[in-house]
Amino acid sequence: MSLHELGIYGGFIACVALATCIQNLTGFAFSLVLLGLVALFDLVPVIDAANAATVLTLVNAASFFRMNRLQPEWRVIKPSLLPSLVGVAIGVALLAWLSGNAVQVLRGLLGLAIVGCAVLLMLDAKPRRSVSGAPAFAAVGLASGLMGGLFSSAGPPMVYHMYRQPLPRELVKQCLILMFAINQVLRLLLVLLSGHFSWKSALLSAGALPVVHGVGWLQHRYMPPVSAAAVRRVVCVLLLLSGGSLLLSFLRA
Template identity: 35%
Template structure:
């Protein structure tokens, strides 16, 4: 088990609170914020971080959905989950293969994924006049599934598609939360079968659960006096910078190697 100091754990817990706060307000970003910040600053190993994110998403989802679950678009969720499930399994297998032999390539892939996701989501696109056919949501789920298995962040393709639908913001937000809860629960089943839960994961998770509970509660109890779009854009600017930082550090390491 790698040694991790209290400063790294405190920073990780802070990222968890920030991610929960953002996801409660916008419907996404918990996994992206926690994974990008943790990987950029080397706080925890990628497999440990991804495993914890899965559990944190479940807690945040439970707190959000107990009151708002009726807003979800069931057809979109079902199609996206069907598309994502086999690809999450593939991504999880790739995670164990790449961490041992190509850690810097893994870091580079994550940086590109985060930077591109942030760029495409900074501006809320104009909704289309007609709803996309149901299979399109399955394709979006499958596209993000591999990254969901690798980094527990499978949302950007589905986020991109949902924000182009003629749906209310509440429907988009809750549909995303339901999708994240189901896909992360499936990823947890994979990690349980692998028996990869260790003492470091338990310690980091304990504090992160409290941080997520506080972040979720704060977002619902004291929403900021700015538009959700402004919050979303600020979070995505930070994500983009994190992605660029990951690309830079990985590129330097690969060039030296």
């Protein structure tokens, strides 16, 4: 392996470590942070990074639920599940087409999605007095699934919607991680069956697995309490920088 390849691999591992840390603090944003940084520094193709993010999200979810008792609110999750899975299938098909025919458009869409996520995080949404109805969860689930299929990043719509619900924050985080994991299982099956899971995706996934486990273990044992506001500010800055840079490069191209 050449020095250039080692540098690329090391950069990818550093991005994985940062994205894992944020995921464990918030319950979301792993894939968006990872893909945003990878695309910003042009480390690997977006489709390979998205495939690796799928595997790593599943590993991260398994690690999280091994250390935390699973207590999801199924009555909240169920209305979103089927629409989100439909969205995943559509998103995977779009990703396969765009990666082969319109790479710059794909990077521009990724930048737009990342900036949109940052804007949603900055909004100080007032909590609802009662849990939203099934149609609202279904619509948000479809949008999240579409983003999950495209970029392995189903977070923004569902995160914004879920954190407005009058539910305990720890329960919301568990619901988010579980639902995203279910979506990623379908996404992984689709990319494997369609032949779009390359050897590079497998290599990146395998190399990053110890990092996901290691960061999760360190945070579980040694991470000091961090306020939600501080985490949100850091995530917003990262997303705005990476997403804005991608949009700027797309407009220049």
